[in-house]
Amino acid sequence: MQKLLLLGDEAIAQGALDEGISGVYAYPGTPSTEITEYIQESKQAKEDKVRSLWSANEKTAMESAIGMSYAGKRALVCMKHVGLNVAADAFMNSSITGVNGGLVVLSADDPSMHSSQNEQDSRVYGKFAQIPTMEPSNQQEAYDMTRYAFEISEKFNTPVLIRITTRLAHSRAGVERKEKAKQNELRLPSDLKQYILLPAIARKQYNRLLGMQEAFRNEAVNSGHNRLIDAEDKSMGIIACGLAYNYLVENFENQKVPYPVLKISQYPVPVDKVREMYESVDQVLVLEDGYPVIEELLRGLLNRDQKVRGRLDGTIPRAGELNPTIVAKALGIGVEEGFEIPPLPGRPPVLCEGCSHWDSFYALNEVMEAYSKGRVFSDIGCYTLSALKPLESINSCVDMGASITMAIGATDAGLVPSVAAIGDSTFTHSGITGLLDAVNNRSPITVLIMDNSTTGMTGGQASSAYGKVDDIVKGVGVEEEHIRVVTPLRRLHEENVKVFEEELKYDGVSVIIARRECVQTLSRRMKEKARQKREAR
Amino acid sequence: MKKDIIISGVGGQGILTIATTIGTAALIEGLQLKQSEVHGMSQRGGDVQSHLRLSSNDIASDLIPEGKADLIISVEPLESLRYVNMLNKETGWLISSMNPFKNIGDYPELENVLNEIWKLPRYVTIDANRVAKDQGSIKAANIVVLGAAIPFLDLKYESLKKALEVMFSKKGQDMVTLNHKALRAGKEYAEERT
Ligand SMILES: Cc1ncc(C[n+]2csc(CCOP(=O)(O)OP(=O)(O)O)c2C)c(N)n1
Ligand code: SF4
Numbered sequence: 001m002q003k004l005l006l007l008g009d010e011a012i013a014q015g016a017l018d019e020g021i022s023g024v025y026a027y028p029g030t031p032s033t034e035i036t037e038y039i040q041e042s043k044q045a046k047e048d049k050v051r052s053l054w055s056a057n058e059k060t061a062m063e064s065a066i067g068m069s070y071a072g073k074r075a076l077v078c079m080k081h082v083g084l085n086v087a088a089d090a091f092m093n094s095s096i097t098g099v100n101g102g103l104v105v106l107s108a109d110d111p112s113m114h115s116s117q118n119e120q121d122s123r124v125y126g127k128f129a130q131i132p133t134m135e136p137s138n139q140q141e142a143y144d145m146t147r148y149a150f151e152i153s154e155k156f157n158t159p160v161l162i163r164i165t166t167r168l169a170h171s172r173a174g175v176e177r178k179e180k181a182k183q184n185e186l187r188l189p190s191d192l193k194q195y196i197l198l199p200a201i202a203r204k205q206y207n208r209l210l211g212m213q214e215a216f217r218n219e220a221v222n223s224g225h226n227r228l229i230d231a232e233d234k235s236m237g238i239i240a241c242g243l244a245y246n247y248l249v250e251n252f253e254n255q256k257v258p259y260p261v262l263k264i265s266q267y268p269v270p271v272d273k274v275r276e277m278y279e280s281v282d283q284v285l286v287l288e289d290g291y292p293v294i295e296e297l298l299r300g301l302l303n304r305d306q307k308v309r310g311r312l313d314g315t316i317p318r319a320g321e322l323n324p325t326i327v328a329k330a331l332g333i334g335v336e337e338g339f340e341i342p343p344l345p346g347r348p349p350v351l352c353e354g355c356s357h358w359d360s361f362y363a364l365n366e367v368m369e370a371y372s373k374g375r376v377f378s379d380i381g382c383y384t385l386s387a388l389k390p391l392e393s394i395n396s397c398v399d400m401g402a403s404i405t406m407a408i409g410a411t412d413a414g415l416v417p418s419v420a421a422i423g424d425s426t427f428t429h430s431g432i433t434g435l436l437d438a439v440n441n442r443s444p445i446t447v448l449i450m451d452n453s454t455t456g457m458t459g460g461q462a463s464s465a466y467g468k469v470d471d472i473v474k475g476v477g478v479e480e481e482h483i484r485v486v487t488p489l490r491r492l493h494e495e496n497v498k499v500f501e502e503e504l505k506y507d508g509v510s511v512i513i514a515r516r517e518c519v520q521t522l523s524r525r526m527k528e529k530a531r532q533k534r535e536a537r
Numbered sequence: 538m539k540k541d542i543i544i545s546g547v548g549g550q551g552i553l554t555i556a557t558t559i560g561t562a563a564l565i566e567g568l569q570l571k572q573s574e575v576h577g578m579s580q581r582g583g584d585v586q587s588h589l590r591l592s593s594n595d596i597a598s599d600l601i602p603e604g605k606a607d608l609i610i611s612v613e614p615l616e617s618l619r620y621v622n623m624l625n626k627e628t629g630w631l632i633s634s635m636n637p638f639k640n641i642g643d644y645p646e647l648e649n650v651l652n653e654i655w656k657l658p659r660y661v662t663i664d665a666n667r668v669a670k671d672q673g674s675i676k677a678a679n680i681v682v683l684g685a686a687i688p689f690l691d692l693k694y695e696s697l698k699k700a701l702e703v704m705f706s707k708k709g710q711d712m713v714t715l716n717h718k719a720l721r722a723g724k725e726y727a728e729e730r731t
Contacts, residue, residue, distance in 0.1 A: 005564065007574075114575075171573035171588075171599035172560065243599070250598035324602035336604030338629070339621040342653045345643040347547065347616070349583035385581065389642075 006175045008168035009034035011139045012078075012106060015146030017044055019102075020181040022073035023051040025061035027429065028458035029080030030115040031169035032108035036078055037461075048183065054455075056464040057400075057429040058083035062090040065103060069159075070195055072187030074102040074150055081109040081120050082399065086430070088125070094159045095129040096197060096205045100189045102150035103159040110166050111290050111321035117380070117399070119319065121290035122163040126267055130209055132216050133161040133267040134225070135242035139173040141265060145225065147178070152219060156212060165289050165321065168243055217268050225266040228273050233258040237281030239274065239294060240264065244287035247327040269294055278307070285330060286310035289322045348388055356516035357383045359488035359496070360450050361393040364419065367500040368393075375415060379403040379431070381423035382456040382518075394421060401430030407445040408438050417504050420447045424465040425455040432472060438509045439477040446503045447511045449473070450488075452518040460521045473511050482510035489516065538568065538691055541601040542589040543620045546612035547638045548575075548582050551679035554704070555610060556587045558683060561700035562692050563591045573599045582640050584616055591692075610686045612665070612679050613638045614650045621657070631657055632686040632727070634665035634678065661685050661727045668722050677719035684723020688731055694724065 006014060013035045016024065026036040039045045039052045055061035058079040065075035079087060084107045091105060107122035126133030134149050136142040142164065149160040193201055220226055237260045240248045245263045249255035262277045264270070278284055278298075284307055286295040295310040309315040315330045316322070328335045351357050361383070368375065378384055378394035379402065386393040396406055403420035410418045422431050427449050438445055451469050455461040465472070473483050484503060486496045496514075503510035542559065546552040556572050563570045573588045588601045606624050609631045611617030617633035624631060633654060637647050654660050663685045669678040680701070687694060698717055705712040 005560065005570075167573060167599050170575065171571055173571045173596075173599075174569065246597040246599065250602060255595065255597055323600045324598045328602065335602070336625070337622070338604040338606070338624045338626060339657065341620075341622050342618055344615060344618055345641055345645065347582075347584040347641055349548065349581035350640060352581060382581070 003174035003176050005172050006139055006143075007034055007170060007172050008136070008139050008142045008164055009108075009170070010038045011142040011175045012146045012162065012164070013038035013042070014175070014177065015143040016076045016104070016150070017042060017048070017050065018177060018180045019147040019150045020074055020183040021050060021076050021150070022101075022183050023065070023068050024076045024078065025055050025065045025068075026078040027055050027058045027061055027083060028455050028461045029058075029083050029108070030458055031110060031166040032078045032080045032083075032106065033458050033461070034169070035076075035106060054461055054464065058087040059090055062087035062094070062105070065105075066090060066094050066097070069099045069101040069103040070189065072101045072189075073184045076104050076106065078106040079108070080116065081107055081122050082117060083107070084122055084125055086400070091125070091159075092129050093197060095131045095209055096202055097195045098157040098205065098208070099153055099159055100157075100187070100194075101184050102153040104146065104149045104153060104162060105159055106162045106164070108164050108166070108169050109290055112166075114166055117397070119290070121293060122161065123267060123293050124291060126161040126163065127293070129159075129161070130213060131158050131161055132156070132219065133163060135163050135265050135267070136168065137242050137245045137263070137265055138168070139171070139175050142168060143175050143177070145265065147181075148223070148225075156215060156219070158209070158212065158216075163242070165243060167289075167321065213268070217271065220266045220268055221270045221272060223266055226270045226273055227263045228277055229257070229261045229263065231258050231260050234260065234281045236283045236285055237262070237277045238285045238287065239277070240287045241289065241294065243289050244322050244327070247322050247324045248287060250324040251328045251331060251333055264294070269297065274298070282307070284308050285315065287316070287322060287327060287330070349385060350388070351382060351385050352519055354519045355382065356452055356488040356514065356518070357386060357450055358391075359490055359493065359516075360421075360448060360514040361386045361391045363488070363493060363496040363500050364421070364448065365391065365393055366497050367504060368419070371417070371504075375410075375417065376419045376421060377403045377406040377410065379420075379422040379426045380457070381426055381450075383421060383423055383450055384457075386421075400426050401434055404431055404434035404438055404445070404447055407447075408434070408441055408443045411443050411445055412441075416444045418445050419504070420445055422447065422449055423456070424449060424451040424453065424469055425463040427469065428463070428465040428472070432476060435473065435478070435509070435511075436476050442508055444507050445509060446500075446506070447509070449511060449513045451513055451515045452521070454518045454521040456518045456520065460518060460524065469513055473513070478509050478511050482506055482508065483513070484511070485513045485515060487516055488514040539592040539594070540590070540608065540691055541606045542591070542608045542610060543601065543606050543623050544587045544589060544610045545616045545620055546585060546679075547616060547640065548585045550612045550638065552585055552587055552612060555612070555679055555683045556589050557704060558680070558697060558700045559589055559591070559690065559692070561703055562696035565696045565699055566692060568593055569596055571596045571599050584619060586620060608632065608686060608689050610682060612682050614647070614654060614662070615644065618650065618653055629659065630689045631660040632682060632689070633660070633662050634682050635662045636664065636666045636678070661730060663723065663726055665723070668726060669719055672718040672722050673715045677715050680716045680719040681723040684720040685727040687720075687724040688727050
């Protein structure tokens with residue numbers, strides 16, 4: 001077949017489609033978003049009736065996928081690394097239930113935090129759940145390993161985790177497709193109690209998982225995804241995980257490394273191969289794009305092993321993503337220097353011109369002048385950029401949904417009034433339950449829900465909240481006279497300031513819904529409309 | 538053949554279009570390629586860059602090693618300077634638009650920015666907005682800059698023209714013609730000056 005030029009994300013999507021998934025479940029999050037978007041736009045997916053709507057959050061996505069797997073069909077779940085924290089309860093327990101149809105969980109890590117709050121390493125979750133974990137090193141492997149992941153998921157009756165990082169997710173290269181597999185038929189688990197995690201059954205199932213560990217380890221040794229490439233010079237051996245392998249071979253003529261190399265792309269760690277290499281060399285350099293997961297295992301608790309080098313002894317910086325230059329330095333290879341960068345001002349991202357968030361925060365800033373500083377708890381979305389100059393409106397951004405709940409805690413501690421600022425997509429992701437807490441707690445907080453009809457931050461995906469915010473707020477129990485809807489526009493500034501003032505004074509839960517469409521989404525919608533009109537003519 | 542190219546600019550300025558055009562042309566010529574892009578947060582008016590690697594052999598890393606880029610193609614002068622540490626000191630060329638994108642309060646005097654570029658041994662700076670306007674629309678400024686990089690790309694002019702056709706034909710023949718003219722104008726400008 002002809003090669004396709006695909007992002008790592010797209011290669012995973014195409015691999016999953018070709019392996020016969022019946023559905024993808026996901027919540028957007030950089031750098032994982034393009035997987036689901038690719039499936040949503042794929043003709044093949046449409047013909048094969050692969051379901052691909054966005055879920056409200058990562059936990060609902062994970063659970064829906066477990067349901068599809070229960071019914072015998074293959075399901076893919078995608079999220080960014082922090083999404084796996086949200087889905088963790090379902091994820092951890094899915095390793096105990098096991099699967100029926102193939103179940104693959106994709107978590108996209110973001111070392112160096114290009115667009116994230118932290119740089120946690122999802123391989124730790126793979127180990128935590130004790131399930132096979134894949135770490136492809138290039139786009140072709142991303143395609144092949146996604147297919148393979150479904151295969152072993154069904155073979156071993158276990159969910160499989162695929163871990164990628166930003167560079168692979170957002171880098172394009174040629175990918176060769178293989179023959180397409182058919183979707184599974186509807187077929188329930190042979191044991192209808194498999195998914196009932198009552199203690200008696202859960203203990204049995206957990207023992208089954210423990211019993212599978214050896215099979216998982218053997219698979220990681222024999223699958224061909226972990227290769228020991230021997231070489232003459234035994235002064236050093238190198239363990240290179242995932243993408244790190246590319247950065248390693250980049251540094252040598254014709255990609256030929258003079259030292260023995262263990263390329264790792266599948267976990268659990270293939271201990272026998274590690275031992276074989278370890279015993280044959282004077283030193284081991286461990287290259288991992290993320291946490292020092294293998295390095296730590298090798299060093300052990302007492303860190304007595306002087307043979308091991310990597311992130312923990314300073315050979316490689318402790319934080320941040322790898323690149324060929326960092327690896328060259330670790331190898332003691334001289335690096336070429338380019339020109340010196342002159343002192344330059346930074347260019348941080350900003351809210352788009354005309355964005356409704358500007359007007360929401362202009363109003364909020366004016367009203368907050370009457371109070372002491374430090375009362376605005378925010379959430380994650382484009383509006384988090386209001387932390388920067390010139391607005392400097394907000395005082396927190398911790399995890400999705402934390403604005404409302406942090407405001408509850410702060411008012412409980414005496415910081416009255418407090419404000420929570422949250423976007424529509426984040427509100428339905430994990431703000432609703434927090435609002436319920438606030439209502440039950442009668443917290444003196446004002447919640448500003450910035451409803452721009454989209455998930456702006458990640459590129460304008462459909463928002464689960466669309467057309468539903470007012471009813472949800474009412475349904476949760478906020479008093480109707482304290483649910484106010486405003487239009488964040490420059491010319492309505494004075495009016496909006498008055499609404500904010502009134503609600504901040506109210507000694508209970510009030511909600512201000514600031515509703516105006518994201519200008520990016522609006523302009524895309526208009527262009528699409530014009531295109532349809534042109535085509536109709 | 539092996540070319541390592543950094544493409545830079547500000548989010549929304551169309552650097553991905555440049556990358557895709559070169560990528561498509563490279564495919565037409567049967568080359569291997571890796572193209573790393575920036576998505577997400579940094580698109581909102583922040584600095585963006587793409588690493589594009591072309592080769593007749595296998596390419597290992599998605600990222601270009603420091604000091605090894607053959608070319609920086611930038612649609613914004615200040616942004617072109619942000620990556621000069623990536624440029625090969627002996628052979629690397631910097632191709633940049635001279636038109637500043639001022640969305641920050643502390644943007645330096647344009648003259649100082651250009652003087653920094655002009656200190657480099659190999660560069661082409663072009664008033665891409667004016668050249669694009671002369672060809673019909675300022676929208677094609679990014680393709681003008683791409684045109685100015687042609688003498689250093691080792692790709693056939695015809696392949697790049699074909700690539701633009703593939704990419705813009707959906708938007709109508711007018712768009713294809715505009716971009717072809719922009720490409721040529723950029724190319725001629727650079728040829729006259731090197
Ligand atoms: C658990 C988790 N999942 C996903 C993300 C990625 N993410 C950040 S903000 C956001 C959505 C923002 O949408 P919304 O709240 O509507 O605000 P907008 O950007 O539209 O202003 C997403 C999906 C994240 N940071 N954490
Ligand atoms: S993408 Fe939309 S929500 Fe985000 S800053 Fe731009 S206009 Fe505002």
